[in-house]
Amino acid sequence: MGRRQMNLLQGTLDVLVLRALSAESRHGYEVAAWIRSTTDGTFEIEDGALYTSLHRMEKRGWLQSSWGVSDTNRRAKYYALTPAGRVELNRASGDWARYAEAVFKVLESDQEA
Amino acid sequence: MRLPRGVRRLFRLGTFRRDVERDLDDELGFHRQKLVEQLLRDGMTEQHAKALARERFGDERAYREALRRIDTGRVRMRERSEFVDVVVGLWSQAVRSLYRSPGLTLAIVVILALGIGANAVMFGVVDRLLLSPPQHVDDWEQLRHLYLKRTIFNGDVSTGRTLTYPDYDDLTRVSGWSSVAAYTTSQALTVGRGEGAQRERTVKASASLFPLLGVQPVIGRTFSVEEDLAGAPPTAVLAHEFWERRYGADESVLGSSLDIGRGTYTVIGIMPPGFTGAELEPVDIWLPLETAQAIEEQNVDWHDTRNWWWLRTVARLSAEATDEATTAQATALHRAGQAEQIEADRYDSAAEIMSAPIIAARGPTPTAEADVARWLAGVSAIVLLIACLNVANLLLARGIRTRRETAVRLALGVSRRRLVAQLLTESLVFSALGAGAALLVARLGGGVLHQLLLPNVAFADQMLNPRLVFFTGIAALLSTLLAGVIPGLQVSRPDVADALRDGGRGVSGGGSRTRASLLVGQAALSVVLLVGAGLFVQSFRNAQGMDLGYEASRVAVIALEWNETLSAADREAVYQQLLPEIRRSPAVLEAAFTYTVPFQSSISLGQPRIPGRDSIPRHHGGGPYVNKVSSGYFEAMRLSIVRGRSFEALDDAPQAPPVTVLSESMATAIWPDEDPIGQCMVFGDSSDAATACTTVVGVVENHRRQALVEDDEFMYYVTQRHPALERPPQGIVAGTIDPASDAAESLRVQAASVSPLVRFATVLPLQSSIDPALRPWRMGAYMFTLFGLLALVVAAWGLYSVLAFDIALRRQELGVRSALGAGVGRLVGLVFKRAAGLVIMGVALGVVASLAAARFVSPLLFQVSPSNPTVYAGVTITLLLVAALAGTLPALRASRVDPSEALRAD
Structure with a gap:
């Protein structure tokens, strides 16, 4: 935890969650753990916010959930991307790439212009 | 929208909203547990681990609240869409499957439409007569019709609606009635003058009637209390229907004057x-x-x-008053008014005023119309039952046809519940279609039926009366559910393997027996209705064919109305002028003056005397009745002279000696052993002119005076000049060559134009006076015939479809038989044998049921035994013929079965 933690930009959490579920279905704890480890704990994400995001996207039809049994044999709620969720993931990552590109362009441009 | 648990389980639907909370607990609990375990593995103390987990989650209360809101919304959304999916799925499947067999669907809808339509009409009648107050009546629960119950002279207790004017005046003082109004029964008065004059139904009503009922005129006003006084300027209020019919709904009629009866009235509303x-x-x-x-x-x-009872009364009960108190007060007032008569023992001292709801059929003297309504309810219920049996049969047939499909679906794992839900949905589709068609039937048939059975009741001309629509919907729903129960049970439990094996042909299936018994039931119920029809038609024909003495259908009764108040002599002069003209009319065989007309009026002058005798035999029916006629009367009425001679032209002459003709019954009673011709009788009191001998010159056959069934009464006839009855004629009877109704119009024109003093002439066939007496039997005959035929059509249709269906199922069997050499005759015989077997069983049951039920109608029949063999034989033959007819087409089809094709199929 040497690095400073950052607050997440509004709406960004959804993209991260979608991405976390893009390869396989996971339960909430796995999603949280995946994001945490993938970003090396860059973002300070409250677990409550993560679940809110999951449920909101389930309601929107981007995710679908099912109850399964975890590796430790307990009842767990697994989330998976729906086709609509996959479309949303593509759209949102495209937006992000262009956003980041634009930000970088500005930051790396010459000061004289 | 939340589906019931069973339905949700049935369709394997997702979570309930109440599960939201539990799932949330589980999910978040699992998360926390995993996290704490991880932290423990990282070497943290349990206490720290738990605290950190809490911290990482954030504001738990707020998040939980947000999550709960999201989840609830999601579940609600899903439930809604699932519900829509289920309903849409079921309906579209139902519609599709009905569409696949359009003939059957049509058959079921038509049968339902007839059965339910008949009941919708019935409900309209029952609603009008028994359930609803007259139209436009405000707050009707507080309104009371008033009745007078008293013992009359012959010891009978009479309960009637009419009171005298002073009675009405007294009753307005009863404190518990906030208002009392009086009105007459409908009276036909001449409206207009000359050629265009018409008889219209008028009612005289006190000014208080309209405000008491709480009704406002649509245009203008009603008459005020000041305008409702003898001598006030006459005003009149028109009914909307009359206004439209006569004036084309022209508002300028307001303020115009209208000749009504003897007066001229200003139209005010x-x-x-x-x-x-x-x-x-x-x-x-x-x-x-x-x-x-x-x-x-x-x-x-x-x-x-x-002493003159001519007013009906209606009262509005004050909110705080009771019926007991008001009627007690009214009774006291009524008895006080009759005190003198009661004192003299000429009036019932126990006479009382009663009050009853404004729905007359529920009052102490229910009308004939109320009986019709009750009968109609019973008869139409039988028709609906037949329709239900029939629909059940058709559904069953359909179920058997789709047996293999059903079995396949079951084998594929479709639940029985789902199948039943499917059947129920189809039933709903049927009831929706059936109810819609039934309303149409009711609309088309209702008017005719009302006119036929209840011409004197004003029905609201309203297609979509909400009560009617509600009733029709419920009736449709119940009948389709009833019809759907048996097929539902049968279809939902086929033996899968069995059904798949025999390819839906199931010759010996249990359904066959069920269908047969449904068919037998229909036939039996049809027999009951047709026997009813037969008995009433027979009664009606007997009543109509009664020998009344005269020939009512070929007698026209001509009566004149006068412009001014004319003297008796002037009136007689006009009649004298008219008679020869009527006699010359080519349509008329003979015509004569008369003073009374059978079924309209009669008069008695007390006992005649016979010189040398103390008294003459009395007749318990009263009389003897007298009529003053001119020569030609018996010929015009087609009454035969039994002895002696008829009146001749010479008898009409002013100086002719007084003569009389007696009815056979009177002549025989007075002179049982002597020849009455030439005997002397004295009519009237002992004033000099009347004491003269009136010579009996003839005896005429008896006739009916005022009822279809009555004893032969004593009747005698005197000539125009006879001093016993010095009054002008009341009319002319004309014996016509063709039915009197054909000649009526030409005679009316002739009579109306005879003198400017004649304001209006009415010409009515004598039959029209007798028709009301025939009405109960006519009504019964119409009603049972109509519904009986309806039942017959429905039952015949049912028989046809079952036979046709049998043939379709037995194609293979018939093919084998044909291949083995069975002739066409044998195949056709097979079909007819089945039809005959079913129908004969039905007829037998129906006859037994009819014999049991006929006891109840026997008081309503006219000279027909409730077990009249002709009727029963006729009905049996009719049913067998109809069965043969229904079997013909299926039989033909059976005879054309091509063995090779039938065996190859499937």
């Missing part, structure tokens, strides 16, 4: 459509009671006499 006052009979014109009565009845002391 139009009532709303359908308004009939406190009764159900249609009315054309409302006249102010006292004003109009003073004009019409100049010679009668109607205002003060307590």
